[in-house]
Amino acid sequence: MVRYDEILSGPQRPQYKMEGVCAVVGSLVLLACAAVTFSGSPAPTQLNALGSVSTQAAARVARPANLPASSFRAPEAALPEEMELEQASLETAQVIPEAEFVAIPSSSPSWVPYGVASAFFGVVAAVMAVFRPKATPRPQTQEVDVFDTLLPSTRRQALAGAVATTAVAVTPQPAAAGLFGGDKPGADWEQIEIDGITGQDLTFYDIEMLDDKHGFLIGSRQTLLETLDAGKTWTPRYLNTGDDLPYRYSSISFKENEGWLVGKPPILMHTTDAGKSWERIGLSPQLPGIPLVITALNNQGGAEMCTDQGGLYTTNNAAQNWKAAVEETVDATLNRTVSSGISGASYYTGTFGTIARNPDGDYIGVSSRGNFYMTYEPGQTFWYPRNRSGARRIQSMGWRRDGGIWEIGRGGQLSFGKGEGIAEDFDKLNINSRGYGLLDVQWRNDNEVWAVGGSGTLIKSNDGGKKWKRQKELDNIAANLYECKFFNDGKIGFVLGNAGVLLRYIGKA
Numbered sequence: 120m121v122r123y124d125e126i127l128s129g130p131q132r133p134q135y136k137m138e139g140v141c142a143v144v145g146s147l148v149l150l151a152c153a154a155v156t157f158s159g160s161p162a163p164t165q166l167n168a169l170g171s172v173s174t175q176a177a178a179r180v181a182r183p184a185n186l187p188a189s190s191f192r193a194p195e196a197a198l199p200e201e202m203e204l205e206q207a208s209l210e211t212a213q214v215i216p217e218a219e220f221v222a223i224p225s226s227s228p229s230w231v232p233y234g235v236a237s238a239f240f241g242v243v244a245a246v247m248a249v250f251r252p253k254a255t256p257r258p259q260t261q262e263v264d265v266f267d268t269l270l271p272s273t274r275r276q277a278l279a280g281a282v283a284t285t286a287v288a289v290t291p292q293p294a295a296a297g298l299f300g301g302d303k304p305g306a307d308w309e310q311i312e313i314d315g316i317t318g319q320d321l322t323f324y325d326i327e328m329l330d331d332k333h334g335f336l337i338g339s340r341q342t343l344l345e346t347l348d349a350g351k352t353w354t355p356r357y358l359n360t361g362d363d364l365p366y367r368y369s370s371i372s373f374k375e376n377e378g379w380l381v382g383k384p385p386i387l388m389h390t391t392d393a394g395k396s397w398e399r400i401g402l403s404p405q406l407p408g409i410p411l412v413i414t415a416l417n418n419q420g421g422a423e424m425c426t427d428q429g430g431l432y433t434t435n436n437a438a439q440n441w442k443a444a445v446e447e448t449v450d451a452t453l454n455r456t457v458s459s460g461i462s463g464a465s466y467y468t469g470t471f472g473t474i475a476r477n478p479d480g481d482y483i484g485v486s487s488r489g490n491f492y493m494t495y496e497p498g499q500t501f502w503y504p505r506n507r508s509g510a511r512r513i514q515s516m517g518w519r520r521d522g523g524i525w526e527i528g529r530g531g532q533l534s535f536g537k538g539e540g541i542a543e544d545f546d547k548l549n550i551n552s553r554g555y556g557l558l559d560v561q562w563r564n565d566n567e568v569w570a571v572g573g574s575g576t577l578i579k580s581n582d583g584g585k586k587w588k589r590q591k592e593l594d595n596i597a598a599n600l601y602e603c604k605f606f607n608d609g610k611i612g613f614v615l616g617n618a619g620v621l622l623r624y625i626g627k628a
Contacts (some may be wrong), residue, residue, distance in 0.1 A: 306592060307626035308577070308614065313344065313353050316619040323615035327371045327378070328606040335394055336613075336621070337368035337380065345394065349611055350623050358388060358397050372422075374415040379422050381410035387424070389438060400438045406430065407448045412474050427470040429484065429502050431495065446500045449484070449493055453504060461491050461504040475517040483524060489513040492526075494541050508534055508545035520562035527557045533570060535584060550587040552576055559602050563609035563624075571600035571614055577622075596620060 311317075321339045328334035336344040336353060341360075344353040358380075360366060368382040373393075380388040380397070387400045387410060402410070408428030415422055420437035429449035432441040449471065453461070471484040471493075482495040484502065489512030493502040507513050511528030519525055522539040531552030536542030550557075550570065557572035568580040570587070575596030580587045598620040605612040605624070612624030 307579070307590065307624060308593065308622045309625050310596070311350065311353070311621045311623050313619065313621065315355070316342070316344070316353075317621075319619045321619055322601070322617040323619070323621060324367070324369045325371050325602070326604055326613050326615060327373050328611060329373050329375070329378075329393060331607055331611065333393065334606075335371055335373075335378075336615075337371050337382075338615075339365075339367045341366045341368070343368065343380075350613060350621075353621075356394070360386060360388075360399055369411060370413045372413050372415040374421075375418040377415060377418040377420070379413040379415055379424075381413045381424065383409045385409050387413075387438065391437075408470060411471065412476060414476060423476075423480070425474055425476070425482065425484075427474075429471065429493070431482070444497075445495065445502065449502050452493075452501045461506055473515045475515075477518040477522075481518075483516045483518070485513045485516050489529065492516055505541070505543075508536075509547075514556055515558055517560060520565060525560050527560070529556060531555055531557045531572060531576075533557060533560065533584075548584055548587070550578060551589065552578065553589070558600065561603040561605060563605050563612060567609070569603050569612075569614075571603050573599045575600060575616075577614065593622075 321342055323336060323338040323342070326334065326336045332347055332349050334346050334350060335356075336342075336346070341358065343356045343358055345356050346353050364384055366382045366384065366386055368380055368386075370382075371380045372378065376391060376393040378390045378394060380386075380390075385402050385406060387402055388397045389400050390397045406426065407430040408426030410424050411427045412425045413422060414424075416433070416435075419435075421433075421435045422438070423431070423433045423444075424441075425431050429445065429452075431444040433444060434441050447455075450469070469487045472487040472489065473485045475483045480497045482502075483492060484495075485492045489507070491504055491506055492513055493504050495502050507528075508526055509528060509532075511530060511532055514527040514529055516524060516526050519535065524536040524540075524542060526534045526536070526545060528534065531550070531554065533548045533550045534545035535548060537544045537546060552570075552572055553576070555573035555576045557570050557576065557578075559572075560568065560570045562568050566581055566583050568584050570576075570578045570580075575593045575598060577590040577593045577600060578587045579590060596616070598616040598618040600614050600616040600620070600622070602615045603612070604615075614622035616622075
């Protein structure tokens with residue numbers, strides 16, 4: 120366990136009074152040695168002969184009788200390369216006159232400058248140690264585990280892809296409703312605190328409202344929450360799946376009292392009483408991919424399910440039978456059309472990262488690597504591959520309110536397709552996401568548009584996407600916002616994020 124103050128400012132500095140005293144004593148000793156060296160006897164000298172020496176093969180050199188042996192050496196410059204030195208005797212030695220010996224300085228270095236320099240720096244260090252200011256202790260706060268304060272930087276796990284932001288942030292503490300401006304004039308959103316959920320390591324993936332009051336919220340860790348007051352409060356609900364697998368619920372849809380839910384590992388749940396009870400429906404092991412999106416078509420057993428490999432199935436008898444809408448998965452289609460000119464589509468073995476469906480049953484699926492996308496319209500027997508609009512890889516795509524499409528590129532680039540329906544040409548919009556990636560775009564009405572993304576990014580447009588303004592009240596949210604949804608003609612709205620973050624719309628209806 121570590122403390123907040125140690126994480127932010129490091130440990131407190133120790134005091135160095137004893138070390139300072141030792142430094143003073145050491146400096147004085149060095150200074151004394153330098154003084155003794157400076158005031159002592161002169162440095163020893165060497166005597167060198169200046170006279171000539173015989174160049175015979177065996178030269179004999181003798182020292183004067185009154186010089187010690189340690190102070191005498193022959194002139195090295197005059198010695199041949201090979202010479203034998205012998206102990207000379209008084210009888211055989213060639214006596215060199217004493218006058219030809221001179222004193223030369225010794226090569227031994229003096230300690231005086233080193234002693235003075237050492238003493239100077241020692242005194243300076245001692246003074247700094249003794250008079251060093253004391254560190255001011257910071258007040259201790261709560262103890263936390265460092266690993267519990269780190270947010271996961273991955274994007275939504277059900278819709279795999281690169282996350283828009285790489286920044287690590289501290290997990291937010293549970294916030295009361297209105298923290299982000301509920302009591303502030305003009306505020307559009309409030310954060311909803313959910314006991315045991317807010318601030319925890321889980322992510323919300325989808326939300327559905329049956330009416331103005333009743334709704335369900337799903338996410339990772341088998342999270343299923345129910346509200347009966349338009350999202351002001353939420354109550355956990357338990358689904359009996361028949362096993363202990365940690366399911367991640369990714370999509371939920373209702374038509375009146377009949378509802379469907381899918382997740383990963385592959386699971387399909389069905390209810391006919393507005394969620395009071397749920398029944399698990401078995402899925403074939405041969406199902407291509409994992410169910411990613413489920414749509415309730417009516418309240419008489421009709422539903423449509425799409426997998427991350429492009430498998431598209433419909434049922435009209437409450438899942439007793441399923442009918443395939445396409446003849447092959449997306450990788451089979453791409454490998455069959457390797458000459459289609461689609462960048463990154465040849466020999467493709469990936470899956471869809473995101474899938475969006477409009478009310479008419481048209482689909483847009485973005486490849487998990489974001490290098491192309493595919494579309495489907497009712498009546499087709501396969502998915503149609505398409506190139507992305509620019510150099511940036513696609514983060515997400517979806518449908519506009521006017522029937523056109525939008526595309527989010529990596530790094531927060533938002534573009535609108537020209538005209539209605541599927542478009543080949545896109546117009547890039549001027550939207551400042553501060554470098555954070557965007558993940559979803561939704562319309563509350565014909566003019567009001569919201570874009571959400573990494574690190575609490577929430578941006579609003581009041582003119583259909585021409586101009587955008589960031590909601591600064593939400594900058595302190597330490598979470599990625601993955602999805603935005605509106606219900607009942609825009610009167611009810613929610614933004615879903617990780618770390619158990621849920622925002623509720625409280626703006627003008």
